[in-house]
Amino acid sequence: DQQVKQNSPSLSVQEGRISILNCDYTNSMFDYFLWYKKYPAEGPTFLISISSIKDKNEDGRFTVFLNKSAKHLSLHIVPSQPGDSAVYFCAASANYGGSQGNLIFGKGTKLSVKP
Amino acid sequence: DTGVSQDPRHKITKRGQNVTFRCDPISEHNRLYWYRQTLGQGPEFLTYFQNEAQLEKSRLLSDRFSAERPKGSFSTLEIQRTEQGDSAMYLCASSLGWGRAGNEQFFGPGTRLTVL
Numbered sequence: 623d624q625q626v627k628q629n630s631p632s633l634s635v636q637e638g639r640i641s642i643l644n645c646d647y648t649n650s651m652f653d654y655f656l657w658y659k660k661y662p663a664e665g666p667t668f669l670i671s672i673s674s675i676k677d678k679n680e681d682g683r684f685t686v687f688l689n690k691s692a693k694h695l696s697l698h699i700v701p702s703q704p705g706d707s708a709v710y711f712c713a714a715s716a717n718y719g720g721s722q723g724n725l726i727f728g729k730g731t732k733l734s735v736k737p
Numbered sequence: 738d739t740g741v742s743q744d745p746r747h748k749i750t751k752r753g754q755n756v757t758f759r760c761d762p763i764s765e766h767n768r769l770y771w772y773r774q775t776l777g778q779g780p781e782f783l784t785y786f787q788n789e790a791q792l793e794k795s796r797l798l799s800d801r802f803s804a805e806r807p808k809g810s811f812s813t814l815e816i817q818r819t820e821q822g823d824s825a826m827y828l829c830a831s832s833l834g835w836g837r838a839g840n841e842q843f844f845g846p847g848t849r850l851t852v853l
Contacts (some may be wrong), residue, residue: 727779
């Protein structure tokens with residue numbers, strides 16, 4: 623069973639508009655969430671993270687929102703640029719037992735930003 | 738560039754052969770992770786090291802897989818008697834600590850394994 627779900631395999635957005643990528647999780651022990659971007663033939667690149675004690679974290683054009691009660695987080699990219707076209711992975715980790723720091727990833731959402 | 742490096746980038750082997758991959762983490766990072774990614778999936782955790790100690794192994798890591806991190810620096814992942822199902826991208830990541838702001842995992846470019 624998937625503990626981290628990205629239900630939209632793909633998203634297409636016009637340049638300059640907002641991109642919203644969504645992620646749901648099932649494990650209430652998750653306390654740290656990250657977004658990674660991945661280009662073909664490269665490893666994932668860290669984008670932004672958020673701790674469960676916060677509900678928002680912003681870094682330039684990227685903002686992550688966390689709704690703990692709904693077990694939902696989202697990544698907003700404003701304004702979207704063609705160079706943002708990539709696969710975006712949501713990941714989560716939990717601080718319990720022997721699983722400290724291991725990341726659980728969703729399947730990814732392919733974002734296409736059209737000029 | 739002092740990021741995470743992996744070698745080789747691509748490996749093609751025949752079923753039944755052994756293969757070994759190497760990962761060089763960011764120098765000051767004491768945690769090193771191995772993940773596997775197959776088509777259409779996100780990376781899946783395999784194992785991780787705190788310095789030279791291997792602290793956790795996923796159930797995905799069958800007894801044909803072994804990982805080492807001698808002296809707490811670079812790491813190797815060996816797959817013995819490869820099977821076609823082992824074909825995947827093998828990713829290495831490193832972090833300064835774990836799971837908190839400032840201790841994010843940084844990934845290498847991966848090793849693409851194809852088992853014929």
